[in-house]
Amino acid sequence: DAGVIQSPRHEVTEMGQEVTLRCKLISGHNSLFWYRQTMMRGLELLIYFNNNVPIDDSGMPEDRFSAKMPNASFSTLKIQPSEPRDSAVYFCASNPTGVNTEAFFGQGTRLTVV
Amino acid sequence: GESVGLHLPTLSVQEGDNSIINCAYSNSASDYFIWYKQESGKGPQFIIDIRSNMDKRQGQRVTVLLNKTVKHLSLQIAATQPGDSAVYFCAENSYQGGKLIFGQGTELSVKP
Numbered sequence: 001d002a003g004v005i006q007s008p009r010h011e012v013t014e015m016g017q018e019v020t021l022r023c024k025l026i027s028g029h030n031s032l033f034w035y036r037q038t039m040m041r042g043l044e045l046l047i048y049f050n051n052n053v054p055i056d057d058s059g060m061p062e063d064r065f066s067a068k069m070p071n072a073s074f075s076t077l078k079i080q081p082s083e084p085r086d087s088a089v090y091f092c093a094s095n096p097t098g099v100n101t102e103a104f105f106g107q108g109t110r111l112t113v114v
Numbered sequence: 115g116e117s118v119g120l121h122l123p124t125l126s127v128q129e130g131d132n133s134i135i136n137c138a139y140s141n142s143a144s145d146y147f148i149w150y151k152q153e154s155g156k157g158p159q160f161i162i163d164i165r166s167n168m169d170k171r172q173g174q175r176v177t178v179l180l181n182k183t184v185k186h187l188s189l190q191i192a193a194t195q196p197g198d199s200a201v202y203f204c205a206e207n208s209y210q211g212g213k214l215i216f217g218q219g220t221e222l223s224v225k226p
Contacts, residue, residue: 004157033214035216042203042216042217042218042219043158043203043216043219045213045214045215045216048213048214056213091157091158093157093158093214100145100146100163100165100207101163102148102160102163103148103214104160105150105157105158105159106157107155107156107157108156108157
């Protein structure tokens, strides 16, 4: 298995534009986490899904952020409209459901909003 | 509220010495803990985990200690090598809540 795959690796966009980040889970995993990493705030949990259902989105900063799982192996995180303060590295991670086990992380998407 | 924090933001050690990275957590309901290593430009990578019914677990050159009484977690790295230079995060998971919450991270620098 290739692991968790995120795309794009880097994204530079202008303020006000829509940004879509993508994540492919490891086959067989049922839980999906989206994190945002900045120097100031570290790794923040934005939202997590279990069996395609959003369980906790309390970390989503604003209504400009939305996340979906259209199927069991894929997720998107959308920012519309984007702002400079959204600049960060966004990670997704997956793990099997129902057991306490480590989450496997993708390589991240570095987002720069100018 | 729930939080996981680290005592030291940076740690510098000599190659060959042992390293100890500490972490405090506040959620007494947390029952599973993980240490991750993050190298520059990469995602966090699993190092070792421990469940709340244990107080010590050993891996290859790494040991995690859990003190539930004071809600403290530590990562010990034996014979630290230059390749160990990275940022280390502790994370806690409550099976009840399902969240995986990360601490702020400690940067480990190994001097040759």
